[in-house]
Amino acid sequence: MPHSGPSASGDVTGAGKLDRDVLKVAAVVVLGSIMAILDTTVVNVALQELTVRFQTSFATIQWVSTGYMLALAAVIPVTGWASDRFGTKRLYLVALSVFLLGSVLAGLSWNIETLIGFRVLQGLGGGMLMPAGMTLLTRAAGPQRVGQVMALLGVPMLLGPIGGPILGGWLVDTVSWRWIFFINVPIGLVALVATTVFLPQDEPERADRFDFPGMLMLSPGLALLLYGVANVPGAGGVSRPEVWLPAGLGAVLVAGFVLRATRIPNPLIDLGLFRDRTFSVAVLAMAFFSVSFFGVMLLFPSYFLLVRGESALSAGLLMAPQGIGAMLTMPVAGKLADRIGPGRVILPGIVAIAAGLALFAGVGAGTAYWQLLAALFVVGLGVGAAMMPIMVAALRTLRHREVARASTATNIIQQMSGAIGSAVMSIILAGVLAAKFGVPTSQGQLAAGAALADPATHDAAAAAAADSFGTAFTWGLVFMVVSAVPAALLLRKAPLRDELVPDVVDVPVGKTVV
Known part of the structure; x- marks a missing residue:
């Protein structure tokens, strides 16, 4: 991997303001980042x-x-290998093309199966955009200006949770749900042209051996395991083939991955990292945190839409306080984590999220909107305080040579935990709704919608639906409280390794800058 060299403007040290060439690269990368980040939030509404x-x-x-x-999780580790093997500019062009193709096909979907399949394709492209773009930008800026370029990349990260639900709601209400995917086309085409014109060509290098078998075991294995578990309510038990067959096959694949990872030199996830106590504790906290947070993120807009009868745009606007709260605390949390230790920032953040979720756990059909918005704002404050410091805590006590592998591992685990959370919360909600309305699991939400639309049954249906959401939110609260247990173990400020931060920063693609 080549080291960051002089900037295009001739600034040998790379220090100072960002020059025009770096800003061009930044514009290209921000375009791609906006698409990838928005698509994690725009769909929920x-x-x-x-x-x-x-x-x-x-x-x-x-x-x-x-x-x-x-x-997204599946392609995080392959991005670094592909960047070395084919060149980062080529990889970025491929990632944009795959993301655009997935977006167009998702917008053209004719049933739920094709929509899910095309979303997977879209995720394969989106998962490469952020890490590849980060590498392009940090190389162009040089090591002395990494902080400035990270600030540029932080803009779409901060605006995504606010703008995504609002944009998605507006498109659903005024145009069509298909345009939450088609909106990527003009942005992506501009990004493709700009990438071709403005990004410098880089040459491929010799790449390390990549753990393709591990990748083909872990992500499909987890997907099959989740699919089997998701079938439990509809099948009526674990004895049905549609439950135990995919879940059993998924468990075998995941177990095979773990066994293989302990026996090869360069596994997809280096399990040897878990010998470090701080890393293990931080990853455990992050896993439960992600299960809770990404799970309830799926539920918030659905509550406003189904129970309160809001339009998609109104639901998106009602989600804004959470994004605003995160935007206020995220920049401060990073500085405090460095100064007083991440554990002392993470735990108050988790407590704030739990306080906000406590209100939603007892939510009713007529809970005052000011209470809901205040709770969402508090949740956002907590998310901004806890999310990035958890990642920092996982990497603080590792040696420099371990940081790249640990960063990849934490990103994979975060995305997979978030996927588990989305699945678990949705399964819980679907099962409770079906029980409340006396219909099969596949019909619970539709039955609730029909009862809510009938004035004669609206009040009783609203109370039952709200209670169903309250049950799902309670589980989200439980997972968040559980995450506080390992987070409390991070309160003790662990000694830093001298090797952690090198004098010259060279950011490999697919790795996280801390």
Whole structure:
């Protein structure tokens, strides 16, 4: 991997303001980042509409998000290898093309199965955009200006949770649900042209051996395991073939991955990292945190849409306080984590999220909107305080040579935990709705919608639906509280390894800059 060299403007040290050539690269990378980040949030507000359009349930429709997140996780480790093997500019062009193709096909979907499949394709492209773009930008800027370029990349990260639901809601209400995918086409085409024109060509290098068998075991194995578990409510038990067959095959693949990872030199996830106590504790906290957070993120807009009868745009606007809260605390949390230790920032953040979720756990059909918005704002404050410091805590006590592998591992685990959370919360909600309305699991959400639309049954249906959401939110609260247990173990400030931060920063593609 080549080291960051002089900037195009001739600044040998790379220090100072970002020059025009670096800003061109930044514009290209931000375009790609905006698409990838928006697509993790823009779909949530459309799930209710998609459920009705495709006559399905929460347990099925959640795969539109879960499949995307699993695909993101699958390509995180392959991105670094592919960048070395083919060149980062070529990889970025391929990632944009795959993402655009997936977006167009998702917008043309004719049933729920094709939509989920095309979302997976979209996720494979989206998962490569952020890490490849980060590498392009850090190389162009040089090691002395990494902080400035990270600030540029932080813009879409901060705006995504606010703009995604609002944009998605507006498109669903005024145009069509298909345009939450078609909107990527003009942005992506501009990004493709700009990439071709503005990004410098880099030459491929000799790449390390990549663990393709591990990748083909872990992501499909987890998907099959989740699919089997998701079938439990509809099948009526674990004895049905549609439950134990995919779940059993998934468990075998995941177990095979773990066994193989302990026996080869360069596994997809280096399990030897878990010998470090701080890393293990931080990853455990991050896993439960992600299960809770990404799970409830799927539920928030659906509550406003189904129980309160809001339009998609209104539901997106009602989600804004959470994004605003995160935007306020995220920049401060990073500085505090460095100064006083990440554990002392993470735990208050988790407590804030739990406090916000406590209100939603007892939510009713008539809970005051000011209470809901205040709770979402508090949740956002907590998310901004806890999410990135958890990642920092996982890497703080590792040696420099371990950081790249640990960064890849934590990103994979975060995405996969988020996918598990989306699946689990949706399965819980689908099962409770079906029980409340006395219908099969696949019909629970549709039955609730029909009862809510009838004035004669609206009040009773609203109370039952709200209670169902309250049950699902309670599980989200439980997972968040559980994450506080390992987070509390991070309060003790662990000694830093001298090797952690090198004098010259060279960011490999697919790795996280801390």
